[in-house]
Amino acid sequence: MVMIKKEEITQEMIEKAMACKDADELMKLAKTDGFDLTKEEAEAYMAEMADAELDDEQLKNVAGGVARRYCNKNL
Numbered sequence: 001m002v003m004i005k006k007e008e009i010t011q012e013m014i015e016k017a018m019a020c021k022d023a024d025e026l027m028k029l030a031k032t033d034g035f036d037l038t039k040e041e042a043e044a045y046m047a048e049m050a051d052a053e054l055d056d057e058q059l060k061n062v063a064g065g066v067a068r069r070y071c072n073k074n075l
Contacts, residue, residue, distance in 0.1 A: 013033070014049075016029055017029060017045065017049060018049050020046070022046070023039060023042035023043045023045075023046050024039075024042070026042045026045060026046060027039065027042045030042070
């Protein structure tokens, strides 16, 4: 496993991480992507993300707006 370097974090990774409900879910996500994340690091990232602000498009994507847009074409 590899430690996460901030300069290696992509927008997609941030969006996936922001969709996590808690530190345990974030740790599992990181592990599936091949990164080591301690409980303390995951909690720190969750706290940092809680303070982050998203623009409208990012918020829609994280909240599932993109998928809903395609699923509800007939509405």
